[in-house]
């Protein structure tokens with residue numbers, strides 16, 4: 001491998017932070033915060049315990065232009081902080097002077113900062129009552145991944161800086177506060193308070209990186225659904241959420257068995273978010289944030305909860321060293337998610353093979369979105385000067401998991417063998433971070449001990465080459481006797497084959513006989529939507545809708561895929577349905593392709609822009625920024641300065 005390639009896959013320099021991540025070791029954070037819905041601000045103190053690693057005149061922390069630090073002390077000495085030059089997409093670093101007498105390497109510093117967030121903080125969404133299910137109370141939640149923690153509290157906003165934390169959060173008396181930590185009892189009176197507020201305390205004694213600090217405040221209810229799981233939601237949603245996510249303990253126990261590592265976090269609670277939540281789920285430790293678009297009513301979308309559970313090992317315990325190595329978080333989590341679901345499914349390995357083909361579709365869509373030569377389609381993309389939000393796609397998930405890890409499964413000699421590797425990998429890197437080079441070295445060392453020949457793995461191609469994986473490259477090293485020789489994607493996909501045959505029947509004979517009950521409908525639609533797939537006649541679409549009730553479905557995945565198929569076929573009847581859907585949810589996985597495809601339809605382009613302008617304030621700041629770029633409404637790019 002070339003020197004440059006080695007440098008990239010072993011890159012430990014974090015291009016997404018401006019903080020002093022090497023000169024200081026960040027041990028513990030204490031937060032004391034008050035949440036003010038009237039001003040849409042969080043105010044209070046962030047107190048860091050750090051150890052000096054290298055003598056330095058100042059401790060530099062990540063913040064943003066809108067995060068105002070009004071006072072600072074270092075080991076009790078008052079100091080004057082200084083904002084350094086703002087960066088186009090990494091925020092505004094803050095220099096905290098270290099008194100000369102405190103600069104000795106090994107010295108422990110207590111750095112206390114009094115600060116407040118901006119109403120425009122990109123880490124927070126403040127929702128009016130109208131945007132909640134109950135319509136009575138406002139709601140606030142954070143989303144820090146990848147680099148928004150700096151808009152919530154001054155920090156070394158880098159995955160390699162893992163720290164424990166405690167917090168106390170003061171909120172209105174009607175509200176409940178939750179964090180990515182263990183609650184310390186119920187709400188407490190505010191000392192000398194007037195009864196209009198109350199306080200919640202939290203403790204996270206497992207080290208976490210800044211992107212996994214999370215807070216949510218709203219009118220919330222809860223229900224226990226397992227030995228270590230309570231679901232939280234607005235009161236009118238609790239019963240439906242509790243039922244939908246009732247399998248959670250099975251996911252956790254199966255993942256423990258697969259990884260050979262007990263679940264490291266004290267709890268696995270789930271907070272069902274308001275519809276504007278921009279992602280399917282966020283793996284905040286102890287408290288997954290989940291979109292309400294998972295509430296299909298039949299548990300068919302609970303795979304996302306399985307994914308977030310899996311992050312308890314891959315991502316939250318074993319963590320990417322920098323965002324260039326994000327595939328180690330997401331590729332491994334998609335692998336663990338699918339191995340858990342395969343273990344629990346009556347279809348067994350047939351489900352895994354089916355998921356593989358679905359993954360191929362998602363990967364093809366993601367690669368075509370960026371363009372097959374885009375560096376952002378490499379498994380380890382260059383992120384110099386790039387906002388990770390702009391680099392985000394399904395590539396690290398699908399190319400990382402059901403391509404590279406599946407390829408290495410073949411090299412290792414099949415699933416059972418690779419699962420023993422996974423156990424060794426998690427045991428070796430628990431509570432640590434690693435680069436892609438570390439991963440390669442560990443895999444090759446394991447192969448050496450196991451007598452597995454991994455000399456044929458073309459690491460530079462797999463890790464650095466943009467575009468779709470080279471199928472020939474996979475075939476050359478495929479050794480798994482249960483598979484055809486052609487390559488990792490050629491597993492016998494019996495479940496998917498039925499969907500493909502069904503699409504062919506709909507295309508060739510739309511007036512034919514079809515069963516009303518159809519499994520894997522989403523796959524059927526995805527296969528009819530693949531680039532190059534033959535167009536379905538309008539009559540077929542209308543008949544499919546009558547038979548499968550796709551326009552009216554409660555299943556958000558089906559609803560989105562169906563609307564995209566109809567947009568692709570220029571079926572005008574779907575436009576009002578699309579407008580209604582994007583007006584009611586804010587999950588980017590759905591609203592971004594729908595807006596893009598409506599915008600790409602010339603006659604409907606103005607509808608897309610008008611709809612966005614009407615609803616933009618209801619979307620999460622990250623979503624609003626991405627949609628603005630998708631619709632070419634923000635000039636050059638979406639790299640706006642953080643606030």
Ligand SMILES: CC/C=C\C/C=C\C[C@@H](O)/C=C/C=C/C=C\[C@@H](O)CCCC(=O)O
Pocket residue numbers: 145146278279280281282304323324326381388389390391392393396587588589
């Ligand atoms: C190569 C990209 C490098 C870094 C990107 C890291 C984070 C990007 C930032 O936008 C945060 C992403 C958070 C994702 C959270 C949950 C996803 O797993 C779900 C995504 C799709 C869905 O809605 O289901």
Ligand SMILES: [Zn+2]
Pocket residue numbers: 307311329330333
């Ligand atoms: Zn994930």
